[in-house]
Amino acid sequence: MRKLFIEKAIIIDAHISDVWKVLTDPQLNKQWIQEWWPELETLEADWRPGGHVVWKLKDGQTGADGKVTIADPYTMLSFSFRINEPNTSKQEIITYKLEERDNHTYLLVTVGDYGDTPEHELCYPGAVESWDLSLPKIKALSEK
Structure with a gap:
């Protein structure tokens, strides 16, 4: 199978700590995820390596769950994301990399691998659309 990842970046006119908060605070996180997943009610997360992440x-019902693999505040956060659907084993790794550049925050989001099965590859276009909706909302919330 081929490798298939989403890689999207955005420059945000906000301090890196504000962007980190939008990515990790359950109330703020919910606001941008609901751009593409309106059924989401809450996020329960322990943003430490080995910590669990649950989207209710x-x-x-639990809509998705995951586990934190890397948590380097204001620099990088990486975790698994698995939709809870019967008879599916589709799982992605989501990684946020943040970097301060000229008084702005550069956010790079990487998600994948969608190329592990033909079924999972079908999810790729919808996932791209989800991040196309999410990034402008993350930017807007961070710049408030």
Whole structure:
């Protein structure tokens, strides 16, 4: 199978700590995720290596879960993301890399690998669209 990753970047006119907060604070995180996942109700996260991340839906069900692999505050955060659907084993690794550049924050998001199975590859276009919606909202929330 071929490797298939999303890689998107945005420059945000905010301090790196403000961007980090938008990525990790459950209330702020929910606001940008709901741009493409309106059923999301809450995020429960322990943003330390080995910590669990759980996305709960409005009906009380767990919509997705994951585990933190890298947590370097204001620099990098990486975690697994697995949608809870019967008969599926689709899982991605989501990585945020932050860098301060000329009084702005450069955010690079990498997600994948979608190329591990033909079924998972079908999810790629929707995931690209999700990040196309998420990044402008992350920027807007960070710049408030």
